[in-house]
Amino acid sequence: MGSASLRITVLGSATPFPRPGNACSGYLVEGGGVRLWVDAGTGALAELQRYVPLGDVDAVWISHLHADHSADLLTAYYGLLYAGLDLRLPVPLFGPPGIADRLAAFLTNGPDRSPVEKAFDVEELHDGHLARVGRLTLRSRAVEHGGLPAFALRVEDEEGASLVYSGDCEPCPPLVELALECDLFVCEADGPVPGHHSAAQAGRSAAEARAGRLVVTHVGPGTSPADAVARAAAEFPGDVVHADPGLRFEAVTRRSRTPGRTTTSPASSR
Numbered sequence: 001m002g003s004a005s006l007r008i009t010v011l012g013s014a015t016p017f018p019r020p021g022n023a024c025s026g027y028l029v030e031g032g033g034v035r036l037w038v039d040a041g042t043g044a045l046a047e048l049q050r051y052v053p054l055g056d057v058d059a060v061w062i063s064h065l066h067a068d069h070s071a072d073l074l075t076a077y078y079g080l081l082y083a084g085l086d087l088r089l090p091v092p093l094f095g096p097p098g099i100a101d102r103l104a105a106f107l108t109n110g111p112d113r114s115p116v117e118k119a120f121d122v123e124e125l126h127d128g129h130l131a132r133v134g135r136l137t138l139r140s141r142a143v144e145h146g147g148l149p150a151f152a153l154r155v156e157d158e159e160g161a162s163l164v165y166s167g168d169c170e171p172c173p174p175l176v177e178l179a180l181e182c183d184l185f186v187c188e189a190d191g192p193v194p195g196h197h198s199a200a201q202a203g204r205s206a207a208e209a210r211a212g213r214l215v216v217t218h219v220g221p222g223t224s225p226a227d228a229v230a231r232a233a234a235e236f237p238g239d240v241v242h243a244d245p246g247l248r249f250e251a252v253t254r255r256s257r258t259p260g261r262t263t264t265s266p267a268s269s270r
Contacts, residue, residue: 006031006136006161006251008038008186009267011047013217013243015190016068018043022245024068025218027165027186031157031251032135034058038153038165045072045079047245051267054079055087059133060120061140062095063167064150065102070095073120074106080119093120094131094138096149125151127174141178143169146195154178155251163251164211168218170194171201179209184251186243188218189228196220199228203235211236212252217243 007030012023018041026044028051029036035052037044037060048054054076062070073093080089093099100122107114116122123131127142129151139154145168152175156162163184166175179185185206192198197205199216206214214236219228225242233240241249241264248267 005159006155006157006163007248008163008165008184008251009051009248010217010243010245011044012041012245013219014041014043014068015218015220023047024071025063026072028052029136029155029163031155031161034134034136036061036133036136036138036155039063039069039167040072040076041068042071045076053085054083055085057091059092059094061138061153062093062099063153063165064096064145064148065099066148066168069168070099073103077103077107077114077116077119081115090117090119090121092133093122094125094129094140095122096151097124097126098149099124125149139178141174143167143175144172144195145169148195152178154182159253161251161253163249164209166197166202166205168196170196171205176205176208179205179211181210182251183212183253184215184249185209185211185213186215186217186249189216189220189223189232190218191220191223199223199231200235203232203240206232206236206238211238213238213249214240215243215249216240
């Protein structure tokens with residue numbers, strides 16, 4: 001598929017709780033034969049299975065431990081260990097410091113600690129963390145989210161295509177540095193409060209990073225998707241769209257992009 005093979009499908013973008021037809025934060029990133037589940041907010045696991053069986057996920061990446069980004073790891077644990085799936089365990093899990101113990105605290109129901117590590121091969125993130133999953137490179141940067149350990153992610157394929165996901169964070173230099181010259185920038189717009197971007201700030205961060213395209217996601221209550229797009233577009237000269245659940249976006253390298261080419265489509269399973 002060339003450089004257009006790197007793509008992201010929106011499983012859900014709701015905040016702070018799932019809505020009918022829209023799970024909390026969750027994304028499926030695919031490229032180079034790899035299937036990466038990014039954030040596991042409430043309801044995201046069910047939506048993930050529209051596109052890929054749980055057992056076919058190659059790795060999981062979690063931005064931070066708020067429930068609307070991580071709660072479905074609990075049910076994924078049961079699915080991986082007790083649903084009779086034919087899979088290779090444990091599944092690589094990249095997440096903030098303490099993620100294994102946090103999961104165990106929820107899952108343990110007796111005197112013995114729940115065997116989280118049987119389901120997940122946990123690797124804790126740190127600023128500048130670098131990992132390879134198949135033919136994809138994953139780079140993580142620590143970002144500002146109200147003092148909670150939180151990370152943004154840049155994924156690149158071997159063709160040079162790149163996408164960046166902000167997680168939840170306020171505007172900060174590490175995010176812009178991570179997103180610099182990326183082909184696709186998926187940025188949250190929960191509101192103009194500490195720890196988050198507003199839609200206008202998402203546009204400004206995209207402009208500072210000279211991103212190729214902006215997808216606003218995780219839009220907070222009280223702002224419609226259309227308003228969020230308009231506010232971001234007032235600050236960013238490129239294409240701006242909203243992360244409607246079920247949409248799929250391709251990270252097309254700029255050297256491969258042609259005038260009039262669309263890189264947005266409804267995922268085929270919807």
